[in-house]
Amino acid sequence: MADYKAPLRDMRFLLNEVFEVAKQWETMPRLSETADPETADAILEEAAKISQSLLAPLNRSGDEEGCRWENGQVFTPAGFPQAYRTFIEGGWCGLGGNPEFGGMGMPKTIGAQVEEMIQSANISFGLYPMLTAGACLALDAHGADELREKYLPNMYSGIWSGSMCLTEPHSGTDLGIIRTKAEPQADGSYAVSGTKIFITGGEHDLSDNIIHLVLAKLPDAPAGPKGISLFLVPKFLVNEDGSLGARNTLGCGSIEHKMGIKASATCVMNFDGAKGWLVGELNKGLACMFTMMNYERLGVGVQGLAAAERSYQNAVEYARDRIQGRAATGPVAKDKAADPIIVHPDVRRMLMTIRAMNEGSRAFSTYVASFLDMAKYADDSATRVNAEALVALLTPVAKAFLTDRGFDSTVFGQQVFGGHGYIREWGQEQLVRDVRIAQIYEGTNGIQALDLMGRKVAANNGKFYELFANEVAAFIEANRENPALAEFIAPLSAAIERLSDVTEHVLNQVKSDPNAVGAASVDYLDLFGYTSFAYMWARMVLVAKSKVEGDTSGFYDSKIKTARFFFSRLLPKTMALAESVKSGAADTMALAAENF
Amino acid sequence: MKVLVAVKRVIDYNVKARVKADQTGVDLSNVKMAMNPFCEIAVEEAVRLKERGVATEVVVVSIGPKAAQEQIRTALALGADKGVHVETDVEVEALAVAKLLKAVVEKEQPGLIILGKQSIDTDNNQTGQMLAALCGYGQATFASEVTVSGDKVEVTREVDGGLRTVALKLPAIVTTDLRLNEPRYASLPNIMKAKKKPLETVSPADLGVDVTPRLKTLKVVEPAKRSAGIKVASVEELVSKLKNEAKVI
Numbered sequence A: 001m002a003d004y005k006a007p008l009r010d011m012r013f014l015l016n017e018v019f020e021v022a023k024q025w026e027t028m029p030r031l032s033e034t035a036d037p038e039t040a041d042a043i044l045e046e047a048a049k050i051s052q053s054l055l056a057p058l059n060r061s062g063d064e065e066g067c068r069w070e071n072g073q074v075f076t077p078a079g080f081p082q083a084y085r086t087f088i089e090g091g092w093c094g095l096g097g098n099p100e101f102g103g104m105g106m107p108k109t110i111g112a113q114v115e116e117m118i119q120s121a122n123i124s125f126g127l128y129p130m131l132t133a134g135a136c137l138a139l140d141a142h143g144a145d146e147l148r149e150k151y152l153p154n155m156y157s158g159i160w161s162g163s164m165c166l167t168e169p170h171s172g173t174d175l176g177i178i179r180t181k182a183e184p185q186a187d188g189s190y191a192v193s194g195t196k197i198f199i200t201g202g203e204h205d206l207s208d209n210i211i212h213l214v215l216a217k218l219p220d221a222p223a224g225p226k227g228i229s230l231f232l233v234p235k236f237l238v239n240e241d242g243s244l245g246a247r248n249t250l251g252c253g254s255i256e257h258k259m260g261i262k263a264s265a266t267c268v269m270n271f272d273g274a275k276g277w278l279v280g281e282l283n284k285g286l287a288c289m290f291t292m293m294n295y296e297r298l299g300v301g302v303q304g305l306a307a308a309e310r311s312y313q314n315a316v317e318y319a320r321d322r323i324q325g326r327a328a329t330g331p332v333a334k335d336k337a338a339d340p341i342i343v344h345p346d347v348r349r350m351l352m353t354i355r356a357m358n359e360g361s362r363a364f365s366t367y368v369a370s371f372l373d374m375a376k377y378a379d380d381s382a383t384r385v386n387a388e389a390l391v392a393l394l395t396p397v398a399k400a401f402l403t404d405r406g407f408d409s410t411v412f413g414q415q416v417f418g419g420h421g422y423i424r425e426w427g428q429e430q431l432v433r434d435v436r437i438a439q440i441y442e443g444t445n446g447i448q449a450l451d452l453m454g455r456k457v458a459a460n461n462g463k464f465y466e467l468f469a470n471e472v473a474a475f476i477e478a479n480r481e482n483p484a485l486a487e488f489i490a491p492l493s494a495a496i497e498r499l500s501d502v503t504e505h506v507l508n509q510v511k512s513d514p515n516a517v518g519a520a521s522v523d524y525l526d527l528f529g530y531t532s533f534a535y536m537w538a539r540m541v542l543v544a545k546s547k548v549e550g551d552t553s554g555f556y557d558s559k560i561k562t563a564r565f566f567f568s569r570l571l572p573k574t575m576a577l578a579e580s581v582k583s584g585a586a587d588t589m590a591l592a593a594e595n596f
Numbered sequence B: 001m002k003v004l005v006a007v008k009r010v011i012d013y014n015v016k017a018r019v020k021a022d023q024t025g026v027d028l029s030n031v032k033m034a035m036n037p038f039c040e041i042a043v044e045e046a047v048r049l050k051e052r053g054v055a056t057e058v059v060v061v062s063i064g065p066k067a068a069q070e071q072i073r074t075a076l077a078l079g080a081d082k083g084v085h086v087e088t089d090v091e092v093e094a095l096a097v098a099k100l101l102k103a104v105v106e107k108e109q110p111g112l113i114i115l116g117k118q119s120i121d122t123d124n125n126q127t128g129q130m131l132a133a134l135c136g137y138g139q140a141t142f143a144s145e146v147t148v149s150g151d152k153v154e155v156t157r158e159v160d161g162g163l164r165t166v167a168l169k170l171p172a173i174v175t176t177d178l179r180l181n182e183p184r185y186a187s188l189p190n191i192m193k194a195k196k197k198p199l200e201t202v203s204p205a206d207l208g209v210d211v212t213p214r215l216k217t218l219k220v221v222e223p224a225k226r227s228a229g230i231k232v233a234s235v236e237e238l239v240s241k242l243k244n245e246a247k248v249i
């Protein structure tokens, strides 16, 4: 397996040249205090170092060994506790955290790059701090001051970690039917009882305390999603002076044996009258999760990219090295028995597809991250409202499209290895197994598509969509006369017109067919994904074209060539997707359930 | 006690170095640069001395182009307190480096000066020794252990036959070997603090040193490609080949 090399050049290109995030920071006082280009760059360098030399070496061994459950205790694989120590000593758990409580206050545009590197190196490891960061976001946004003061500093420092306890055996997608109960106590706390399953990092040996954020219902709560509240339930109770007290009445019943991310503990958590505290308002538990959820969903999307990037690096090295067959245009490596397989067009197709999708994904996640930053830090409310709408619209695309294409890419990366891709020692099959979960958790990709089409497009009659379409239209307008961009502007404008047309079509269909959204949503999300990637590629190429002359590194030239591949070989998929979406729901629903 | 550490910006150890087409040197355009690994060890040792309360201030100095400030910032993020950048675009040779460092030593008056034993780009292994001679200080090269007590420093050196321990009177020069320590990762809070730490820029002229090269590089070429090996059938054959073909025994 190739050594992981963080794609810092591409990250810098996006941050400094395409999106010019430093200019954005200057307009946002709370960010301009913490973030500047030099510091950001030093952070990326160090994150690359940690990912490459601390986390990547534990990826394969962690997969082989897995986690171990013994009498309620969970042990992570060899090397994980030490690596976690080093990781938290670096302060990485608090990267995006609120500075008031010891966080670093770094923007998400930087956080997304750091997450990519960590997840490329080791998804299983990356999940522990990722869950902590998610719990901190919810707690910081909705928790009472005493809770924030008591818990956030130790969570940002990583001494304590976090978990998110939503799923129950009978309740996954449909959280409205959860059964975990919270009974009010005389001292203002709650006694939480119930069973949660699939809890990532619910128990492990990395941190001194684990702070669970648990969804539960009060005995008299309204039925359905409107009766759900959010509680903070620590593994160890915390004394007034901040020291650890008694063990709370909760425990880990077992861990799952699963397809991938084997070094990440997926736990059954039993709460038995455990002491907890309300976070946010009663019965507003799901709403409290929303802010956090956009960050987490983008983070899961980035996992898709991260695994695909690793797979790509391995596949390129292998394709240059493995000799098999001769190039169609005549022998290339004449001194060898055969040519390296990178000469074969079909191998190229796979490598170019991964590359085009990865660079598109990195641009798109950075783009969405920039709206998350605006939504959180912008000074004027109009910018915030606008950014919030775009975050709402684009997050399901980032989560589902990046993980679906990321999974495809890890399979391509495996395919490049032929039979060797199926063998453990090359590492390609682990990437396929590890990334597969990203399509499922944090809301399945099917649910993301429903969210996009139902809630984010149809429910507001295309208002959010219009914001996005207008931005793309403005870009097209501004560059229509630019000869350097001509070959890209025409297909981009055709694609956005197609998407707008399909969107309108669906908005009409919804009125007469309740199944219209459900039947079309995944294809619609893909159509949206390819179209927004076309916009990303056009923006990247605009910069690349202006800098390609005299550049001896080949970076800009490769950008332009990869953009051409995206436009000619991948964007045409939007035509087929548009046709599928427009065909309606009837044929999907025609077969009676008993005839399957 | 103040500790002065010299750090050099070099081609990253992960990069496969390529010779320029005109054979005048190594191609450094578009190549990742980093702090010389032995210098990282020197910074780490100084920071540890500070953490142990032995050192009161750690000053890092780097000689090189504007971009060398990145390496100074890296050292500041690892825990050094102050940076001095001697800015020059000339490829400064070991003797000139030693002269510039001597000027900085005179200004800063450190009790201990730590350098890498060599830089991985030119592998000269000269600067520390030259600096010791110019300053008239004692030197302990290839250090694998450094203990300061009072006005003395005890240094365990890695020599061919094993380890040799020497005691030097301070101020003294120490150059680091690989086993001295394992450098830490920079922490986020320190990375963020680094930009607020002082970094002073001076020129060789300010320090009164002429850095004009005295050596002329005639040609730089890549090492000859290794030819394929062969498998020998027996120990006898191996011995015979070592004797008769390789002529090494």
Ligand SMILES: Cc1cc2nc3c(=O)[nH]c(=O)nc-3n(C[C@H](O)[C@H](O)[C@H](O)COP(=O)(O)OP(=O)(O)OC[C@H]3O[C@@H](n4cnc5c(N)ncnc54)[C@H](O)[C@@H]3O)c2cc1C
Residues within 6 Å of the ligand: A164, A165, A166, A167, A170, A171, A172, A173, A174, A197, A198, A199, A200, A201, A258, A266, A437, A440, A441, A442, A443, A444, A445, A446, A447, A450
């Ligand atoms: C390794 C792992 C880690 C996890 N980590 C966590 C964690 O930390 N915390 C946590 O709370 N949960 C966690 N989960 C749970 C995960 O989020 C759920 O598995 C996921 O949300 C789906 O729920 P489910 O498994 O009950 O599937 P179901 O909800 O039963 O869904 C089954 C299928 O039906 C589809 N479906 C369901 N409802 C609809 C609908 N209304 N319309 C269309 N299609 C629908 C789904 O898309 C899916 O394809 C984890 C799961 C795994 C496997």
